[in-house]
Amino acid sequence: MAGDDRRGTFITFEGGEGSGKSTTAEQAAARLREQGHDVLLTREPEGTELGRHIWTFFRELAATDKTMTAEAELFLFAAARAEHVRTVIAPALASGRLVLCDRFADSTTAYQGYGRGVDLSAIEAANLAACGGHSPDLTLVLDVPAAEGLSRARALEADDAKSADSIGSESLAFHDRVREGFLAIARAHPGRVKVVDASGPLEGVEAAAIEAIERVLAGR
Numbered sequence: 656m657a658g659d660d661r662r663g664t665f666i667t668f669e670g671g672e673g674s675g676k677s678t679t680a681e682q683a684a685a686r687l688r689e690q691g692h693d694v695l696l697t698r699e700p701e702g703t704e705l706g707r708h709i710w711t712f713f714r715e716l717a718a719t720d721k722t723m724t725a726e727a728e729l730f731l732f733a734a735a736r737a738e739h740v741r742t743v744i745a746p747a748l749a750s751g752r753l754v755l756c757d758r759f760a761d762s763t764t765a766y767q768g769y770g771r772g773v774d775l776s777a778i779e780a781a782n783l784a785a786c787g788g789h790s791p792d793l794t795l796v797l798d799v800p801a802a803e804g805l806s807r808a809r810a811l812e813a814d815d816a817k818s819a820d821s822i823g824s825e826s827l828a829f830h831d832r833v834r835e836g837f838l839a840i841a842r843a844h845p846g847r848v849k850v851v852d853a854s855g856p857l858e859g860v861e862a863a864a865i866e867a868i869e870r871v872l873a874g875r
């Protein structure tokens with residue numbers, strides 16, 4: 656990350672619904688802890704109490720079929736991120752920890768930008784303010800056809816009796832735009848972002864993710 660004096664390493668997991676972000680991040684955290692790394696596994700938007708309130712609010716709104724504007728959605732996620740960066744991520748990085756974050760700023764670009772059509776310059780400004788100069792050393796974009804990811808995520812929701820949020824219940828066309836958004840971000844930031852084919856077995860996805868993280872750690 657440019658422009659700061661932190662000692663830790665910041666890795667983000669991005670991708671559409673059901674691409675395997677949470678499963679892969681948990682597996683990577685376990686493996687890296689076994690190797691002796693001091694790992695903080697966190698997530699957005701639920702990584703702080705404020706973020707959990709914002710996420711609950713989203714889900715409650717969806718459950719009553721109410722909507723909000725895409726711009727309001729952008730700033731709510733940015734608020735969760737601003738709090739998360741300053742109270743959780745930055746202190747962990749400053750103390751030299753390895754931070755694995757399940758979704759981060761690229762999700763806002765992909766969902767509110769490519770998915771909902773909010774002007775990308777507004778997204779960039781909101782992300783800049785929210786992130787306060789912190790950007791990942793490595794971002795893993797787990798890439799899977801939107802239909803496949805959605806069917807995985809919905810099977811999991813059925814198992815957990817979880818209610819879908821307003822974003823998870825969007826159309827397939829929306830999720831296709833989100834996927835294209837993540838791939839466009841990867842093309843624009845080839846040094847930071849690695850695309851992992853997440854359509855195959857989970858073990859292969861996890862191995863590719865851990866290998867990429869180890870390469871970044873070895874280079875620091």
Ligand SMILES: Nc1ncnc2c1ncn2[C@@H]1O[C@H](COP(=O)(O)OP(=O)(O)OP(=O)(O)O)[C@@H](O)[C@H]1O
Nearest residue numbers: 671672673674675676677678807808811855856857
């Ligand atoms: N490569 C894979 N092959 C088969 N099943 C997978 C694969 N990756 C994930 N799954 C399964 O799909 C479901 C969703 O995975 P997971 O929760 O890790 O995805 P996610 O990207 O975190 O989703 P969300 O965006 O909804 O948080 C889980 O049941 C998981 O076991």
Ligand SMILES: [Mg+2]
Nearest residue numbers: 676677678757
């Ligand atoms: Mg998840």
